Amino acid sequence: MAKGRLARVVVVVLLVVCQFGLIVWFGNVGYEGSPYPGTDELAEDYDAYVGRQVVVYGQVVETDPVTIETEVDDDSLVRYRLTGLDSDVEEGSYVGALVTPRPDGRLTVRRSVVRGERDHWYTYAVSLAAGLWVLVRVVRDWRFDVEALAFVSAGGDDRA
Amino acid sequence: MLAHALIGYAMARAAGTRLEWLDRSHVTAAMVGALVPDLSKLHLFVSDDPIEAALGTDVELLALHSGGGVLLSVLAVTLLLECTERRRTGWLVAAGAASHLMLDGLLLTETGRTAYAVFWPASTYRPPSPGLYLSGDIWVTALAATVAAVAWWATREARPAG
Numbered sequence: 001m002a003k004g005r006l007a008r009v010v011v012v013v014l015l016v017v018c019q020f021g022l023i024v025w026f027g028n029v030g031y032e033g034s035p036y037p038g039t040d041e042l043a044e045d046y047d048a049y050v051g052r053q054v055v056v057y058g059q060v061v062e063t064d065p066v067t068i069e070t071e072v073d074d075d076s077l078v079r080y081r082l083t084g085l086d087s088d089v090e091e092g093s094y095v096g097a098l099v100t101p102r103p104d105g106r107l108t109v110r111r112s113v114v115r116g117e118r119d120h121w122y123t124y125a126v127s128l129a130a131g132l133w134v135l136v137r138v139v140r141d142w143r144f145d146v147e148a149l150a151f152v153s154a155g156g157d158d159r160a
Numbered sequence: 161m162l163a164h165a166l167i168g169y170a171m172a173r174a175a176g177t178r179l180e181w182l183d184r185s186h187v188t189a190a191m192v193g194a195l196v197p198d199l200s201k202l203h204l205f206v207s208d209d210p211i212e213a214a215l216g217t218d219v220e221l222l223a224l225h226s227g228g229g230v231l232l233s234v235l236a237v238t239l240l241l242e243c244t245e246r247r248r249t250g251w252l253v254a255a256g257a258a259s260h261l262m263l264d265g266l267l268l269t270e271t272g273r274t275a276y277a278v279f280w281p282a283s284t285y286r287p288p289s290p291g292l293y294l295s296g297d298i299w300v301t302a303l304a305a306t307v308a309a310v311a312w313w314a315t316r317e318a319r320p321a322g
Contacts, residue, residue, distance in 0.1 A: 008239050015236040019229060022281065024215065026223030029284060033220045033277065055270060096270040113270045115296055123296035127161035127201070134165055134191045141185035145242065152242040153185040 005149055042080075042101065043072040050101050053110070056080060057096040059117075060089045065106075068095050084109045092117035161198055163295075163304035164263065168194030168256040170304075170311035175255075177315055181248065189241075189249045193256025196233045197264070200225040226280035230257050266292045 026033040031041055036055040041048075058070030058080065066082045066089055082097065083106050089095060094115045099107035142151045172190035176182040203221040211219050223229045234257050238250030261278055268291035269275050277284050293300045 004243075012236050012239050015232050015239070019224065019232045019236075022223040022226070022229050022232065023219045023221055024217060025281065026226065026229075027212075027218035027220035029220075029280070032218055033222050033226075033280075035273075035284065035286065036271065098270045098272075111270050111272060113268055113294065115294060119294070119296035119298075122298070126301060127198070130162035130165040131195065133162075134188070134195055137184075137188040138192060141188045148242060149240075150242040151240055151245075153183070153245060 009149060036098065039070045039078065039080075040073045043076075043078045046101060046105070050103050053098060053100060054107070055096070055098055056107060057094070060091055060093045060095060063089060063091055066095075081106045082109050083107070085112055085114075087112065087114045089114055090116065094120050161195060161201075161295075163301050164194040164198070164260045165191050166301075166304035166308040167259055167263065168192075170308045171255060171259060172252060173308075173311040173315045175252070179248075182252075186249055186252055190252040190256040192237065193234065193253035194260050196237065196253070196257045197225045197230050197260045199233060200229070222276055223280075225276050227261070227278050228281045230261065233257070266290055268292065268294050 031037045034055065036053055037049055038054065039056050039058065042054050042056065056068065056070065058068030061067050061069045061079065066085050067079050068082060069077055069079045072078055082095070082099065083102075085095070085097070086109075094117070095112055096115075097107070097112035098110045100110065101107050141154055143154045144150070145152045168191040169187060172182070172187040175190075176187070200221045200223070202224075208219050208221060224233065234250070234254050237253050238246055241249050264276075265274050265278065265287065267275050267289060269289055271286075272288060272291065273286040274289045277286055279285055
């Protein structure tokens with residue numbers, strides 16, 4: 001029993017190590033795991049990406065012309081002007097777009113996804129609620145048995 | 161994320177009509193599975209900058225949302241279960257996680273493809289996405305809530321609590 005328990009702990013630790021390996025690996029696949037360069041790359045060397053496809057994401061700070069602001073790797077804020085955005089945006093909206101950078105510093109939008117500011121925060125709020133809901137259920141339905149180093153169902157006499 | 165939890169709940173309740181051993185703790189396990197891929201959302205709360213500085217390389221938490229990352233998470237959760245529950249509950253956790261990846265595969269994205277590499281590290285291929293909804297769409301949550309409510313109602317006789 002103790003031996004099996006030890007083996008299990010070792011395997012779990014190994015899995016966590018592998019998981020960490022994946023996180024590092026993914027950070028070095030393509031553009032930090034993305035098939036397209038993003039705002040970090042664009043901010044670093046705009047000219048290198050002129051005429052190519054880039055994915056940008058940011059919050060609208062101005063609507064005429066549409067300008068988005070985003071935080072890049074070094075924690076600085078950069079702004080990009082978008083042209084050819086076919087959906088209406090308001091200040092505060094979040095825009096994700098596949099764009100082609102132009103030599104004049106504007107980004108031509110090919111495809112975009114716009115999300116209102118309220119929807120953005122709504123998503124955060126309900127996700128947090130979902131996390132708490134599941135956490136409460138776990139605490140109610142499972143308990144961690146320190147002896148066995150495992151979660152055991154707490155519903156022994158409350159099968160339902 | 162709420163929609164994922166609700167769908168996990170509904171699936172497990174439905175499975176309970178076939179699986180006699182299934183109780184509310186198993187429903188909870190499926191819901192945990194449905195949220196497992198979103199471990200990657202930890203990046204919203206913790207900065208990866210110190211890790212990147214320490215390792216001198218880029219890291220990307222979205223790896224936890226890839227097929228391989230989810231598989232490792234599911235295996236780790238499963239191994240932390242008591243041995244009598246490991247096999248059957250592990251499958252429920254896996255089913256919950258699979259439902260998450262499938263539903264995310266339908267998300268509207270600016271690239272027209274799935275939002276992340278579902279098959280990574282086997283492949284970086286991202287299948288085209290039909291773009292049915294955004295994760296912040298209220299109607300999606302409402303629909304998932306309805307499905308969950310129906311699942312609860314339809315199975316309440318068989319399983320009064322949960």
